[in-house]
Amino acid sequence: GAGVSQSPRYKVAKRGQDVALRCDPISGHVSLFWYQQALGQGPEFLTYFQNEAQLDKSGLPSDRFFAERPEGSVSTLKIQRTQQEDSAVYLCASSPRLAGPLRSSYNEQFFGPGTRLTVL
Amino acid sequence: AQRVTQPEKLLSVFKGAPVELKCNYSYSGSPELFWYVQYSRQRLQLLLRHISRESIKGFTADLNKGETSFHLKKPFAQEEDSAMYYCALFHAGNMLTFGGGTRLMVKP
Numbered sequence: 001g002a003g004v005s006q007s008p009r010y011k012v013a014k015r016g017q018d019v020a021l022r023c024d025p026i027s028g029h030v031s032l033f034w035y036q037q038a039l040g041q042g043p044e045f046l047t048y049f050q051n052e053a054q055l056d057k058s059g060l061p062s063d064r065f066f067a068e069r070p071e072g073s074v075s076t077l078k079i080q081r082t083q084q085e086d087s088a089v090y091l092c093a094s095s096p097r098l099a100g101p102l103r104s105s106y107n108e109q110f111f112g113p114g115t116r117l118t119v120l
Numbered sequence: 121a122q123r124v125t126q127p128e129k130l131l132s133v134f135k136g137a138p139v140e141l142k143c144n145y146s147y148s149g150s151p152e153l154f155w156y157v158q159y160s161r162q163r164l165q166l167l168l169r170h171i172s173r174e175s176i177k178g179f180t181a182d183l184n185k186g187e188t189s190f191h192l193k194k195p196f197a198q199e200e201d202s203a204m205y206y207c208a209l210f211h212a213g214n215m216l217t218f219g220g221g222t223r224l225m226v227k228p
Contacts, residue, residue, distance in 0.1 A: 003163070031214070040129075042206050042218030043164070056214060091164065106152055106171075106210045111164040 002026070004112035006092050012118045013082045021077045021115045025094030032075050033109060034067055035091040043091050049075060082119045089114040122147045124209050126219035133197050134227050141192040141222045143181075143207030152210040153190040155181055156218070159203045167192075167205070177201070197226045 005024045013019050025032050031050055035043035036059075045059040051072040060067070064082075069075040079086055093109035123146040133139055145151055155167040168176045170183040170190060181192045190207060207219040 033214075033216075035216075040220070042124075042126075042208075042220050043216075045215050045217070048214050056212075106154070106169065108166055109216065113163050 004092055004094050004110055006090075006112040006115050008115060009113065010116050010118075012120065014120055015083060016081050017119075018078065018080045019082055019117065021079075021090050021117070023075045023077070023092030023094075023112060025073065025075070025092070026096070026110055027073075029094035029096050029110075030072075031095035031097070031107070031109075032069055033093040033095070034075070034077050035093065036061075037089040037091055037114070039088070046077070046090075079117075082117075084119050087117055087119045089116050122209055122211050122217050124207050124217050124219035126205075126207055126222050128222045129220070130223045130225065132225045132227065135199055136196050139192075139194045139197045139201070139224065139226075141205050141207075141224065143190045143192065143219055145188050145190065145207075145209050147188075147209055147211060149211065151183065151185075151190075153181075153183055154208045154210065154216075155179070155190075155192050156206040156208055157203050158206070164206070197224075199226045199228060202226045 007022045033048050034046040037043040047057040047067045049069040064080045066078045091114045092112040095107045095109045097107045125144045153170045156164050157167040158164045179194045183190050204221050206221045209217045
C-alpha cells in the first residue's frame with residue numbers, strides 16, 4: 001500500500017517568505033509526527049498529533065512554526081517569515097496506534113520521504 | 121535530559137569485515153532503543169528494536185544498561201549495508217530522540 005507522502009519534495013524560499021509543507025499519512029494512522037533534520041544531523045522532534053489534537057509541540061523552535069491536522073488525516077507544517085536557519089529536511093511520520101504516556105511499548109513510526117527546504 | 125550519541129560520523133570497512141556502529145544514550149528512565157537505517161534515495165526505516173532481540177539482515181544490537189550503550193553489530197559486512205544508520209531512544213510515550221547518525225561505507 002501507499003506509504004507516507006510529503007509535498008513538495010523540494011522548496012526554495014526567500015528569507016522572510018512563508019511556506020507550507022504537507023504530509024499525507026498512511027490511511028487510518030492515528031498518530032502523526034513532524035521532525036526537522038538539519039544537514040549532517042539526526043532528525044529532531046518538532047510536534048505530535050493524535051487524530052486532530054496536537055498533544056505535544058515542545059520541539060517547535062519558535063512561534064514562527066505552526067502545525068495543524070484539522071480533520072485528523074492530512075497535516076500541514078507552516079513556517080512564517082522563514083530564516084536561513086530554517087533550512088533543513090522536514091520529515092513526517094505516522095503511527096497506526098495511539099502513543100501516549102500510559103503505553104510503554106513503541107508503535108512503529110513510518111516515515112515519509114521528507115521535504116527539503118532551502119531558505120536563501 | 122535524554123540524549124543519544126553516535127561518536128562516529130563515518131565508518132568505512134571492507135566487504136566481509138566485522139562492523140560495529142556505536143551508540144550511547146543518557147536517560148533516567150527505562151530505555152527503549154532502536155536502530156533506524158536510511159539507504160541511498162530511500163526513506164528512513166526501522167531496522168531493529170532492542171525489545172525484540174532479533175537479528176535483521178544479519179545485524180544485532182544488545183542493550184547494555186551498565187555502559188548505557190546500544191551498539192549495532194554485524195560479523196560480515198556486505199556492500200548493500202552501505203547507508204546512514206541512526207540510533208534512537210523512545211521516551212515520554214510518544215517521542216523519538218535520534219543520534220546524529222553514522223554513515224557506513226562498505227568497500228568491495
